[in-house]
Amino acid sequence: MDAWKGFKKGRWQDTIDVRDFIQKNYAPYAGGAEFLRGPSASVSAILKKFKKLLADEKANNGVLDIDTDTVSSLLSYKPGYIDRENEIIFGLQTDAPLKRGVNPFGGIRTARDAVRAYGYQLSDKIEEHFKYKTTHNDGVFRVYTKEMLALRKSGILTGLPDAYGRGRIIGDYRRVALYGAQFLLDEKIKDFEALEALDMDDETIRLREEVCRQREFLLQLMQMAQLYGDDVSRPALTAREAVQWVYYAYLGAIKEQNGAAMSLGRVSTFLDIYIQRDIKNGLLDEDGAQELIDQFVLKLRMARQLRTPEYNELFAGDPTWVTEAVGGAGLDGRSLVTKSSYRFIHTLYNLDTAPEPNITVLFSRALPQAFKEYCARVSVDTSSIQYENDDLMRPEFGDDYGISCCVSAMKIGKQMQFFGARCNLAKLLLVALNGGRDELTGIEVGFKAKPLNAGVLNYDEVLARYLGYIDWLAKTYVNTMNVIHYMHDKYAYEKLQMGLHDTQPERLMAFGVAGLSVVADSLSAIKYAECTPVTDETGLITDYKTVGEFPSYGNDDDRVDGIAAFITQYFYDALCKTKAYRGAKHTLSVLTITSNIVYGSKTGKTPCGKPAREAFAPGANPLHNRETHGALASLNSVAKLSYKACRDGISNTFSLTPDTLGHSEEIVCKNLTAIIEGYFKNGGHHLNVNVFKRAVLEQAHKQPHRYPNLTIRVSGYAVKFGVLSKKHREEVLARTFFDRL
Amino acid sequence: MPKIHSIETLGALDGPGLRTVIFFQGCVMRCGYCHNADMFDFDGGKEMSAEEIAAFCARYKSYYGQTGGATLSGGEPLAQADFALEVLNALKAQGIHTALDTSGAVYAPKALAAADLVLLDIKHTDKDMFLRLTGQPIDNTLKTLSFLQKKGKPFWVRQVIVQGHNDTVEQVSALKALAEGAQKIQLLPFHSMGAHKWEKAGLTYPFKNAQPPSEKVMQQLRNAVLN
16 A cells, blocks of 8 residues: 555554554664754744634634534534645644634533623524424433532532533544554454344443444544545655645534543654655655644644533633653653654743643653753743653553643553543532531531541541542542433543544543542541531531641641542542443542632631632642742652552642742753652652743733733643632642742 | 751752751851851750661761762761760761861861861951951861861862952962862852841841852852862
């Protein structure tokens, strides 16, 4: 086949196996960044138009335009362009750049509210149509139990994907480039027929229907590309086509689904193979190679979904989590860094700093030193990339996994995830002490027990009580997830994305916790200091009087770090006791996105002294400004949480001033590399690195318009600081900055 | 009883690589621009044994790489010379590279000999100015310097540049001449970020109105040291 000419042969030719193709064909690159090129004229021209659109979007309350007459899908819009003459990678979500589509399959009410929030009205046609249609949201609320509703209302469970797409699923978009959609379709037909031999039980019936729909959408993908004049039924012949085919597949996914996180996977080294081949054959030079990646990334930056204001409160800054995992090492020990890993990161210079795509460096000891230091330099310059520990994930997920959203690893095309939002562990502690009553409202939200409201709290008694409540919550939480994902599969199934998976993928159910540092410090206060509840006239504990000193999480003190690690492990084990839908494997993350603010606002005063309604620290971070031993002690505390119990990721966001790291730029980069390397050697999983002075943020807080591109990492993703709400900006400013006096 | 003020785990400015910095409590000098005024007094701080300190530092080995390690600073670590020696030996037993950040105000040859690297902060080259700036005579600092030179000990010379005190090419040239054998000469611009520590300690900050030297002056002085 012409499409594969020049590629090394292998198993990948007989069966869908992108990993095998990469391993046989990629060229590791150990050199530095000196080969990289600036933006081409066409890229600059598109970028200029894009920036104008961004400014208009911002001026228009954050949403440029909405098509309220059309339900978003692969074929529902005419082809759209931003600058047809200069584009070499085509495809927009709707018929015009940054115009948002409507996707009511998750829930018509959410879609209606989102449209209204921006002063639009959903068309009668769509309203009428969805009158006769069950959405995911309808299904879930038909089945939710009283207990589930109470947990949701009290804020113990928040951010549940029960009214919009669940997201977090990564299609193997590379398959379309390597094999062409027709081959993928033929393989699905074979799988479909193979299911005929089985007894028609629930699972087989469901899967047969799903595969049938996957086939329809693979066909639609071919038709969608046809609208732009491309034939993706066949494999890509050139580097341009490979980039384009991958992008069409991704585009089809975001037209069909509005999941919170719609991540890209791990495409740069895959694409590098095509780029190298074209360069070798004289069809492409370095300028052309960079232009392809720049145009691709520009398109990724145009991804938009329509959200409600409540959603934006949880996930600030209009993120889409087009996460691309770069680097990492292979099972054979070779680094997976190629020139295209550099080209991808280099877009942060060619196209200016931006939060998307969410560039995630899979950091391994095996990475070339030059690449490590290049990444550190990019962090110092842009604060736009995050690091995750490949040496920790590779034994679990192999060497062809991607990162979904912020920290969720998944074997690409072989594993999918049921996203489970998170529960508020800090609030659960307060509810447990109150014998099942919500500490803010006094309403009963959990099973009843005698409140521990008389006299000094006894640690053993509190712990036993808390673990009992964890057991109860874990069971209800798993059951809630089961309801949500049953209904999502039924009413809002990801036809295209799952068509780009193996037909029998492994399923993960990803649970999450928020407020871990509050729990650790509060239990530490009860154990090491003297903590007495203060009650109101109804016996409800509304405050705690804590006398004496206690160790705080974030200082590398095993006495309290051990509590955090124990609670995480206990919670994970408790989750595993309840069976997950479709045989999914339970996983857990310590990640808040920006919901640490909402969670905090729903939580009362704690034994460790956190005021009522004040924000939590993000992810697994220690509470702001409780670290007294400096940055590395804080990292060591977080590194003690076990990845085995938290295979969905442990997020750590880290801010420091450049002056802290050394007297010269070269030393700063070397020292930053050493920090990342050391943290990961100690077992840390994820690190968001921000390098800037607090004074810059303070300025940007006062005059956001003067810093339109100031990008910061918040919790597993990056945002433009200026688009955050005042409350979110204040929370970022309140965080610990590691600075040296 | 040996006294520690605190331990900072991310030190990137006091010696090569990433370093754990152990701040000793108490100092014999009283430099007006000191950014660690909370470490003047020998009465403050907390007790920690040399073994405890070394065990704590060992938790950070993965960050040290080929170049990093631990730095004894303060306060003046050599004001507790026996303890400093114990800490240096305990760190060495853990295989950790050691740096000793001292003003030389206390002459302690055994501790100097035990450190892998000495960061000698020479506050001024002129003996009268030195006394005025620090409240201590320059003699022990010079003795320390000559010990390092004679023994061929790896050392860096450092100086905080303060406007109107030592910010002249002549002064830093004299420093360069004095610092013969140093692996590095570091000129550090004065900053006022330690002012709040004076207030907290109930002291009046003598450099309240002082400005940091300009980048231009710093560049000039650095060039003078290089050439």
